[in-house]
Amino acid sequence: MGYDDYLAAAVERAVLAEHPGRSGAALERLLLADGRRLIVKRFDPATDLAMALTGDDVGREYQLWSTGVLDRLPPQVEHAVVDGWREAETTVVVMRDLGATVLDWSDRLSRERCRWLLERVATMHRAFLGRPPRHLTPLPEFLAVFAPHRVRAHVSGENPLAAIVLRGWEIFADTVPSDVADPVLSMLADPGPLVRALESRPATMVHGDLATVNMAIEDDRLTLLDWSMPAAAPGAVDVARFIAGCASVVEATREQLIADYAQAAGPAYDEASMRLGLLSALMWLGWNKAVDAVEHPDPESRERERLDLAWWVARARLTLETGLL
Secondary structure (H helix, E strand, O other): OOHHHHHHHEEEEEEEOOOOOOOOOEEEEEEEOOOOEEEEEEEOOOOOHHHHHHOOOOOHHHHHHHOOOHHHOOOOEEOOEEEEEEEOOEEEEEEEOOHHHEOOOOOOEEHHHHHHHHHHHHHHHHHOOOOOOOOOOOHHHHHOOOOHHHHHHHOOOOOOHHHHHHHHHHHHHHHOOHHHHHHHHHHHHOOHHHHHHHHOOOOEEEOOOOOHHHEEEEOOEEEEOOOOOOEEEOHHHHHHHHHHHHHHHEEOOHHHHHHHHHHHHHHHOOHHHHHHHHHHHHHHHHHHHHHHHHHOOOHHHHHHHHHHHHHHHHHHHHHHHOOOO
16 A cells, blocks of 8 residues: 555544654554555655664665564564655565553563563674674664764754764763763774674674664564664674663663663573673663753752663773773
């Protein structure tokens, strides 16, 4: 079916002006006459910041679906894509509307529930271990997606995220000790050392933006959403990004999450990969952590984020000092 066919079959239509995604993709919800509820996602590099920053001119979620990669996910992990096509410079993906089963930032997860999530993510990492597919985000762009030199060109655009990222890295440089801030900023400019270190470790397909808001829980099934930034890397990179973005909504320590993943991943886990993954996660969200640690309007939240940033800086220092790069 094409877009006009879906519209002709729709009895309700609503544009989703507000949603957790910050890249710039346009979403709308359709209710079809046959009862199906769908989400239509439209994106192109002119309006989607994630695509522009990673050099994606087609849409990797569409490529993974159209080439059958998403259908090779293990039974414990699902995707929501049901259709897709190209319209000139725009890519359209149609997904099942998972409604209230999609997690949001108000959902707090127990350690038991988080262990359940990580066990299912680990099955995906094991399934693609040693044989990641094509059409993935090149590792240099994946690791340095929020590098200052990348986002600076988009500050004058419609998406305000670019300006926030730049401000965050300025704060990061001013507040984080130079023995960590300098190497991190250097690798954002040239991620080559980290690319080579990660490429020396066992690789799988990682989701790339593993976060609660990109997950839906239906009975005993985990559905992963927003496959816009998959990459070939150790599974630890996925988990490190999850911890960096979601530790505040999880009732478990970072160390407990790492231990639970290590147990679930089996051969898809190794300690060196996790140390490198934690460093890569600071390159991924260090700007955000710096902004919250210094400028969050709530004093309690600001103190919590300050301590969180200190934890990440300590882990990065350990990686830098152990000769993995």
